[in-house]
Amino acid sequence: MLKTPDMLLLFFCLVGAVDALQKQWIPDTNYENKTNWDKGAVPCGNDIVQFPAQRTVSVFVETTHAVQEMRLPVDGELILNSGAGFYVVSGKDPGCGDGVTTQFRDLESLQWFNPALWQAAATLEDLQRGKFLFSVHEESVPCQYDDVVFKALSSFRVDASSSQSSIPVKSVSVLGKKFDSRSEFSQYLGSRSGQLQFQGSTVVTVGNQECGDPSGCDCGNSVNHQRICNTVTCGALSCKKPLLPVGHCCAVCGVIVTIHYAAGFNLQTYRERIHHLFLILPKYKSIQLGMSKVVKSQRLMGVIPFGASPEIQVVVVDGEKGSQSENLALDILKDARSHGSNLGINGAEFQASSGSSSDQSGGSAGMVVGVVFGVLIMITIIIVVVLVRKGVVQMPLSLPSLPSLPSLPSLISWKKRGDVGDVGGSVDHGFDNPIFDMPSMLPDIPGVYTAETKHSITMTQTGVHFINPVYDENETDFNV
Numbered sequence: 361m362l363k364t365p366d367m368l369l370l371f372f373c374l375v376g377a378v379d380a381l382q383k384q385w386i387p388d389t390n391y392e393n394k395t396n397w398d399k400g401a402v403p404c405g406n407d408i409v410q411f412p413a414q415r416t417v418s419v420f421v422e423t424t425h426a427v428q429e430m431r432l433p434v435d436g437e438l439i440l441n442s443g444a445g446f447y448v449v450s451g452k453d454p455g456c457g458d459g460v461t462t463q464f465r466d467l468e469s470l471q472w473f474n475p476a477l478w479q480a481a482a483t484l485e486d487l488q489r490g491k492f493l494f495s496v497h498e499e500s501v502p503c504q505y506d507d508v509v510f511k512a513l514s515s516f517r518v519d520a521s522s523s524q525s526s527i528p529v530k531s532v533s534v535l536g537k538k539f540d541s542r543s544e545f546s547q548y549l550g551s552r553s554g555q556l557q558f559q560g561s562t563v564v565t566v567g568n569q570e571c572g573d574p575s576g577c578d579c580g581n582s583v584n585h586q587r588i589c590n591t592v593t594c595g596a597l598s599c600k601k602p603l604l605p606v607g608h609c610c611a612v613c614g615v616i617v618t619i620h621y622a623a624g625f626n627l628q629t630y631r632e633r634i635h636h637l638f639l640i641l642p643k644y645k646s647i648q649l650g651m652s653k654v655v656k657s658q659r660l661m662g663v664i665p666f667g668a669s670p671e672i673q674v675v676v677v678d679g680e681k682g683s684q685s686e687n688l689a690l691d692i693l694k695d696a697r698s699h700g701s702n703l704g705i706n707g708a709e710f711q712a713s714s715g716s717s718s719d720q721s722g723g724s725a726g727m728v729v730g731v732v733f734g735v736l737i738m739i740t741i742i743i744v745v746v747l748v749r750k751g752v753v754q755m756p757l758s759l760p761s762l763p764s765l766p767s768l769p770s771l772i773s774w775k776k777r778g779d780v781g782d783v784g785g786s787v788d789h790g791f792d793n794p795i796f797d798m799p800s801m802l803p804d805i806p807g808v809y810t811a812e813t814k815h816s817i818t819m820t821q822t823g824v825h826f827i828n829p830v831y832d833e834n835e836t837d838f839n840v
């Protein structure tokens with residue numbers, strides 16, 4: 361399976377184009393869709409068909425139907441497929457019950473910015489084959505460089521209201537016709553069908569340029585974040601440390617992998633690669649993986665913003681009680697480490713809702729040493745501060761002795777003996793051993809416990825970087 365990743369890479373480099381997805385609107389107002397009828401069934405020959413008088417609807421009819429009687433709305437349209445139509449049966453239709461009055465559902469306006477009403481795929485073929493992509497809520501709704509698809513044989517009604525004056529997209533396909541010219545589509549919107557299908561104050565405009573950056577583009581829906589999230593209801597979560605992905609409305613249980621990319625990175629290619637290497641494996645079949653470029657603001661000491669850096673966010677969620685998301689994250693990190701230079705990846709790390717993060721994946725001695733040293737340095741600083749503040753140890757006495765604890769073994773032996781006299785010759789037995797103070801002190805000092813420290817280790821191609829955990833307490837503080 362994994363034996364030809366480079367071949368795959370080459371293949372996808374040739375095929376992989378810029379990152380634009382197909383976003384298909386799911387609901388329809390079709391006559392043949394039984395969910396559109398109040399009795400839950402498509403009316404048959406003994407039934408009286410009724411459309412709400414005051415509702416303007418566009419209804420696509422694919423085939424011929426027998427009816428007893430039909431009451432039409434004041435305004436609206438029936439789009440008849442070729443060969444479609446209605447006829448009245450004389451007498452009783454034997455294949456149809458006693459006959460009821462069935463009403464076309466008074467569909468309330470369905471919102472463009474409702475992520476549940478869209479499905480995404482990389483290509484039109486994937487859409488048809490049902491190979492849908494998972495994405496964060498903001499990107500479930502069409503992005504500015506996406507192709508929007510309304511199913512070929514269907515009618516629909518979408519409410520495109522927003523606070524913006526327009527919704528730019530690359531193209532829109534309606535009833536099998538693809539519009540990518542701005543003027544042509546605005547002409548269509550002015551037509552009878554266009555007015556019935558697209559409602560609301562905001563104008564959908566096509567002809568937006570495609571994403572010219574192979575590493576991906578920002579979706580552009582963050583301006584509509586609130587509107588999008590108003591339509592979403594978040595479920596209850598059971599994991600220890602739920603994660604909030606950028607662009608998502610709800611915290612999730614799973615893993616977020618962050619990819620730091622460089623020149624040569626191609627998001628589309630990489631998405632395909634992860635799919636072909638991992639997602640097709642049976643053990644990962646319940647995994648949902650969403651990959652996108654996001655811009656995270658960088659914060660100094662977790663508070664002061666000092667810039668923004670684009671990176672690739674990979675959200676991995678594994679079903680209800682799935683547990684494979686961390687394994688997949690480890691696989692992705694391993695792949696990024698061994699093929700990073702070919703893929704244009706500088707570094708990768710992950711955070712899991714279980715509380716673990718990428719340092720556990722490494723298992724490299726360098727990283728362990730890094731953690732140990734980081735913790736030692738912190739403890740040393742604390743000891744110095746405590747000793748000096750308690751006035752037990754005076755600066756000239758304590759300073760020479762403390763830096764002479766360069767490695768773990770000496771600390772352990774020091775701790776075991778518990779010989780207070782070792783700290784400094786002049787200390788008497790009333791001295792509080794700072795080591796035993798630790799448990800009560802540590803919680804006050806963020807990032808000193810190893811669990812916290814783990815979040816601040818970054819594994820990159822060039823080596824292991826230890827980031828002072830004090831500056832890193834805001835890891836999980838997403839601002840949305």
Ligand SMILES: *[C@@H]1O[C@H](CO)[C@@H](O)[C@H](O)[C@H]1NC(C)=O
Pocket residue numbers: 386387388393394395396
């Ligand atoms: C019928 O409509 C529902 C809701 O609009 C949609 O989810 C479903 O896919 C439609 N069925 C078909 C066969 O298109």
